[in-house]
Amino acid sequence: MVHSAESLLPTLWHNLSAAVLVLDEKFIIHYANNSCSELFGLGIKRLIGQPLSAAFSHHHINIERINQYVLLDGVDCQQHRVDVVFIDNRAATLNLHTRRIQHQNITYILMECRRIDDExxxxxxxxxxxxxxxxxxxxxxxxxxxxxxxxxxxxxxxxxxxxxxxxxxxxxxxxxxxxxxxxxxxxxxxxGPNQLLHKTPCNIHQTLESVIKLSMLDNEHNIKVVKDYDPSIPDIPIDQAKIQQVVLNIVRNAQQALLTGGKITLTTRIKHRLRRGERLMKKALLIQITDNGPGIADELKETLFFPMITNKDGGSGLGLSIAQTLIEQHEGMIDCDSWQGHTEFNIYLPF
Ligand SMILES: Nc1ncnc2c1ncn2[C@@H]1O[C@H](COP(=O)(O)OP(=O)(O)OP(=O)(O)O)[C@@H](O)[C@H]1O
Ligand SMILES: [Mg+2]
CATH class of the missing domain: 1.10.287.130 (Signal transduction histidine kinase, dimerisation/phosphotransfer (DHp) domain)
Structure with missing residues (x-):
């Protein structure tokens, strides 16, 4: 016998691993699935009709943000690593995802909670x-x-x-x-670098061209450089010499990794609304340096930007730590993603 999807819904709802709540605009709980009773340590009947705050003896859920983002703006709101204490005094860390839903002309908040203590x-x-x-x-x-x-x-x-x-x-x-x-x-x-920055409006592509020229003075492995520039990028206020130093070190690292030849790609783009941890950039210039070499050694990955992390004979391991300091001084961000055959460094500079 084939069941209709509709008839399966209540079973699905109660078997979700995430604890899911439906709240009204005043944060009163209207529905809760079975995982909620496990998470909150309260039966579903005790939860329904109660305000959300009654499910905790203490919590750090940002109610104001849910009000603003979900109810007023209608966009989803995620809260990571929210510490809570339940009524029975158990402490937990949760990830929350909230979204506005409409049902029969009434606005509700759909809230998914996942426990992440182990992680x-x-x-x-x-x-x-x-x-x-x-x-x-x-x-x-x-x-x-x-x-x-x-x-x-x-x-x-x-x-x-x-x-x-x-x-x-x-x-x-x-x-x-x-x-x-x-x-x-x-x-x-x-x-590390301790001079103040001398920022002037610069054409980022000119800076990258200087880096290419400098690094190609010594190109014994015949490495190919590919340019993927966005020509519409306007001048951006940066300390050109410092940004050149950062990119040059990253390109040199790529050259040193490409012992049997390969390809380095320099990409520029404009990016909007970037979030890394607490930091939000409304508009940023992305400079991406990619190579098709062996990738960053696993044992270096987690501490790549720390000083003296190196696996090169005669390497000081300071290149990337200095790069990070310089990008921090520009209030930008730098990160790295790498696997066998692909290493990319992303530098974001705010406009
Ligand atoms: N593109 C890359 N591919 C593979 N490994 C890389 C790449 N870029 C960096 N690494 C690894 O990261 C380490 C740290 O780089 P960093 O530039 O900080 O120091 P270094 O190049 O070893 O020494 P220095 O730059 O001071 O001469 C390198 O030793 C290398 O193992
Ligand atoms: Mg280096």
């Missing part, structure tokens, strides 16, 4: 582990970079102690100065 805990543990590894790598790298010049300085000072000949003494002094400068340079690079 949050897993993320925290995994973040902690990655940070621990990044910190260890940073300390090891630093120790290594500092120890070499220190050894040189100590050796030269020892020689200086017993050296009678003036020209030899001069050589030792020179060595000490050289190694001290090396240490200063290291510290400066670690501290």
């Amino acid at each position: 949050v805990r897993f993320d925290q543990a995994s973040n902690q582990l990655h940070q621990y590894h990044a910190a260890r790598t940073l300390i090891r790298g630093l120790a290594h970079e500092i120890k070499n010049p220190l050894g040189g300085i100590r050796g030269a000072a020892q020689l200086l102690q017993y050296e009678g000949c003036q020209s030899e003494r001069d050589q030792c002094a020179e060595l000490i100065i050289e190694q001290a400068d090396r240490l200063t340079e290291l510290v400066d690079r670690l501290l």
Whole structure:
């Protein structure tokens, strides 16, 4: 026997894994599926007719936002990682999705709740582990970079102690100065760029052309550069030298990854309404640098933008961390997505 879709609906509704509520404009609960009683620890009968807030002893749901977005503007509203405490004192973290629905000329709010405690805990543990590894790598790298010049300085000072000949003494002094400068340079690079930006309206494509010219001076693997520019992009106020430095480092990284040749693509676009975490950009310039190399090594992915993360002989691992500082100074965003055969870096700069 084939059941009609209609007759299946009540069963479907009660078997959804998400806890689903239907609220009216005053946030009174009209319907709740079975998963709600499990989540809230209250029978469905005890939920219906109650205000939403009565289902919690404490909650961080942004009711004002739901009012504004869902009821007034009619757009969906998502709230991530909302901490709540239920009536029976159980604490939980929820993801909420709310949408306006109309039924028989009455406006309702459809609210889907998913519990994400396990994911949050897993993320925290995994973040902690990655940070621990990044910190260890940073300390090891630093120790290594500092120890070499220190050894040189100590050796030269020892020689200086017993050296009678003036020209030899001069050589030792020179060595000490050289190694001290090396240490200063290291510290400066670690501290990152600290000058103020000199922003002027710039043609981004001219900046990218300079990067291509510079990077192609040394193109021993015959890497192809493909340009996919949006010519309608107007001048944008940036510190041209700094943005050039950022893109050049990313292009150099791609060149260094393409050991057997390949392709680097530079793309420019205008993007609207971008959200990353708390930050919202109404209008942004996207500069995308893509290569078809082997991809970022798995063990580097989570901490890619940390200082001293590198797997290159002689690499300082500071390129991407400096890039991030410079993009932050522009109030922009930088991210990376990578798998075997594809690596893309996206730089967003606000207009
Ligand atoms: N396009 C890419 N493909 C594969 N791996 C990459 C790519 N870009 C970056 N990486 C990886 O990210 C690491 C960090 O890059 P970053 O530019 O910060 O430092 P680096 O290039 O190792 O050293 P530096 O830039 O200071 O000389 C690199 O060592 C490399 O392993
Ligand atoms: Mg680099």
